[in-house]
Amino acid sequence: MNAMLVVIVGIAILVVGYIFYGGWLAKQWGVDDAKTTPAHELEDGMDYVPAKAPVLMGHHFSSIAGAGPINGPIQAAVFGWVPVVLWVLIGGIFFGAVHDYGALFASIRHKGQSLGEVVAVNIGERAKKLFLVFSYLTLVLVVAAFASIVAGTFEAKYTDTGAVDMAASATNASVAMISILFILMAIVFGLLVYRRGAPLSVATVAGVIGIVICLVIGLNFHPIYLSNTAWMWIIAVYILIASVAPVWILLQPRDYLSSFLLYGMMVIAAVGVIGAGLTGADAAHNDMPAFTGWVDTISASSLGTMFPALFVTIACGAISGFHSLVGSGTTAKQLDHERDAKPIAYGGMLIECALALISLAAVSFIWQEYLAGDIRVPTQVFATGISRMVASIPGLEATQTTVASLLVLTVSAFCLTSLDTATRLARYMFQEFWLKPGETYKDVTGFKAVLCNPLVATAITVVLGVGLGMTGYSKIWPLFGAANQLLAALALLTVCAWLGNIGRNNKMFYIPMGFMLIVTLTSLFQTVTARIGMITSSNPEVLAKVDWGTYAQAILGSLLFVLAIVLAVEGCMTIFGKGKKKA
Numbered sequence: 266m267n268a269m270l271v272v273i274v275g276i277a278i279l280v281v282g283y284i285f286y287g288g289w290l291a292k293q294w295g296v297d298d299a300k301t302t303p304a305h306e307l308e309d310g311m312d313y314v315p316a317k318a319p320v321l322m323g324h325h326f327s328s329i330a331g332a333g334p335i336n337g338p339i340q341a342a343v344f345g346w347v348p349v350v351l352w353v354l355i356g357g358i359f360f361g362a363v364h365d366y367g368a369l370f371a372s373i374r375h376k377g378q379s380l381g382e383v384v385a386v387n388i389g390e391r392a393k394k395l396f397l398v399f400s401y402l403t404l405v406l407v408v409a410a411f412a413s414i415v416a417g418t419f420e421a422k423y424t425d426t427g428a429v430d431m432a433a434s435a436t437n438a439s440v441a442m443i444s445i446l447f448i449l450m451a452i453v454f455g456l457l458v459y460r461r462g463a464p465l466s467v468a469t470v471a472g473v474i475g476i477v478i479c480l481v482i483g484l485n486f487h488p489i490y491l492s493n494t495a496w497m498w499i500i501a502v503y504i505l506i507a508s509v510a511p512v513w514i515l516l517q518p519r520d521y522l523s524s525f526l527l528y529g530m531m532v533i534a535a536v537g538v539i540g541a542g543l544t545g546a547d548a549a550h551n552d553m554p555a556f557t558g559w560v561d562t563i564s565a566s567s568l569g570t571m572f573p574a575l576f577v578t579i580a581c582g583a584i585s586g587f588h589s590l591v592g593s594g595t596t597a598k599q600l601d602h603e604r605d606a607k608p609i610a611y612g613g614m615l616i617e618c619a620l621a622l623i624s625l626a627a628v629s630f631i632w633q634e635y636l637a638g639d640i641r642v643p644t645q646v647f648a649t650g651i652s653r654m655v656a657s658i659p660g661l662e663a664t665q666t667t668v669a670s671l672l673v674l675t676v677s678a679f680c681l682t683s684l685d686t687a688t689r690l691a692r693y694m695f696q697e698f699w700l701k702p703g704e705t706y707k708d709v710t711g712f713k714a715v716l717c718n719p720l721v722a723t724a725i726t727v728v729l730g731v732g733l734g735m736t737g738y739s740k741i742w743p744l745f746g747a748a749n750q751l752l753a754a755l756a757l758l759t760v761c762a763w764l765g766n767i768g769r770n771n772k773m774f775y776i777p778m779g780f781m782l783i784v785t786l787t788s789l790f791q792t793v794t795a796r797i798g799m800i801t802s803s804n805p806e807v808l809a810k811v812d813w814g815t816y817a818q819a820i821l822g823s824l825l826f827v828l829a830i831v832l833a834v835e836g837c838m839t840i841f842g843k844g845k846k847k848a
Contacts, residue, residue, distance in 0.1 A: 269542025586752025740814025
């Protein structure tokens with residue numbers, strides 16, 4: 266595998282897809298920049314706040330990216346580089362970017378509300394309830410996972426005597442310190458831009474300088490050493506506040522500034538891949554197979570058959586249901602102009618595809634060590650591969666340790682960004698469950714008014730999410746891949762139904778939504794049958810591995826399978842005429 270050529274050619278294909286297919290979609294759907302967006306129409310200073318395109322791009326990209334486009338391609342590399350590249354390019358241009366763009370566009374045409382509202386108006390109220398319950402539970406699982414991951418990257422390590430191991434805890438303490446400084450800097454940035462009228466260009470330059478200062482301080486001064494449990498409580502309080510705070514004071518500025526870290530990481534990675542290729546270092550690491558076989562025999566815990574494993578494992582790098590929740594949850598409420606939807610949603614997805622290709626290049630560079638199992642954790646694979654590429658460039662030999670540390674720190678910092686976005690999204694879902702189409706939480710009374718109160722809805726979400734994170738979310742986490750891709754299939758189906766109802770071309774959704782439904786149902790069927798096989802096994806060694814997570818996966822997997830069938834039937838009835846509604 267010539268990593269440099271794969272990345273360069275792949276990015277060129279993505280650019281062509283953005284220009285031509287993305288532009289064609291905008292014409293087919295009737296994107297109209299003359300229309301007033303919900304951010305202006307419903308501006309409330311809290312959730313609906315217009316944001317300049319670069320700022321909103323920062324929020325959107327920071328929220329959907331994180332470790333997703335790094336983990337998936339590296340894990341799926343066990344099938345060879347050709348399947349990964351094909352799925353990232355084809356899936357990204359014709360599946361994922363269409364999914365993200367469509368979800369955002371549908372939301373802004375439904376007053377910035379989530380896809381649940383789009384489902385209610387275009388498919389039915391029962392379908393809306395099912396969709397919101399599924400989306401909410403998925404987000405609670407995301408909150409649990411990311412809270413646990415963030416706490417894990419912050420926590421102090423202890424010696425056998427119970428004392429803090431300062432040396433082993435240094436990196437985690439640095440990540441914690443940098444994250445805290447980022448939050449404080451974001452608040453200052455928000456106040457300067459939105460309350461003092463500071464020019465965005467000037468504030469951005471100051472912000473980028475501030476990022477460098479935060480990194481320097483955090484790497485050299487990190488006095489906070491707390492246990493995992495302590496950090497989980499602190500994170501719970503933080504996301505409770507952050508998810509009900511006005512978006513202009515924290516979410517917009519923090520995500521915008523954080524995005525420069527991610528852009529910087531991609532630039533460093535691109536320099537490493539291209540530099541290693543030009544200096545000949547890549548030639549010595551050209552042994553990653555194009556195709557290894559239809560069944561994963563490399564991973565310690567096999568992914569199974571390439572179908573459906575490849576399409577579930579590579580989510581954020583090709584198509585991810587979580588993106589539709591971000592686009593229709595927070596991004597739609599901040600979109601300044603309809604023209605911004607294409608670069609933010611369609612373009613943002615393709616940037617993730619580029620990051621996925623770079624991640625594949627990283628694992629190819631250390632393929633023999635990956636194959637031997639010496640380095641398997643995706644973040645470590647990415648950091649090691651890219652830092653070695655950079656260090657192979659003449660004059661940069663001494664940079665490997667620094668570059669690797671910065672890459673790990675950057676990936677870890679983004680977990681917190683995705684965490685409070687997921688919490689805010691879950692709050693929206695919880696509120697919308699109790700509301701009728703067109704209602705807001707301000708329109709209801711009685712117990713609905715209590716449940717729909719932003720603080721109450723957020724508190725319930727935080728308790729459920731952080732509580733699950735502290736008690737063992739990993740027992741049911743294996744279902745997330747299929748649940749996430751099921752969400753993508755349902756989002757595609759929803760947008761397809763809406764476009765059909767308003768008389769717009771929706772045929773570009775047929776193949777993506779059908780394919781993702783098949784992928785999801787196959788994956789769920791495999792998971793459920795495997796877990797039932799364990800539960801009913803007569804082998805004592807197999808039975809010894811059965812716990813509550815095994816039963817939970819079997820039951821929840823079965824429910825998701827039925828949910829997919831019900832929503833697919835109702836959606837198809839709408840799309841193909843029998844249940845057609847007027848939107």
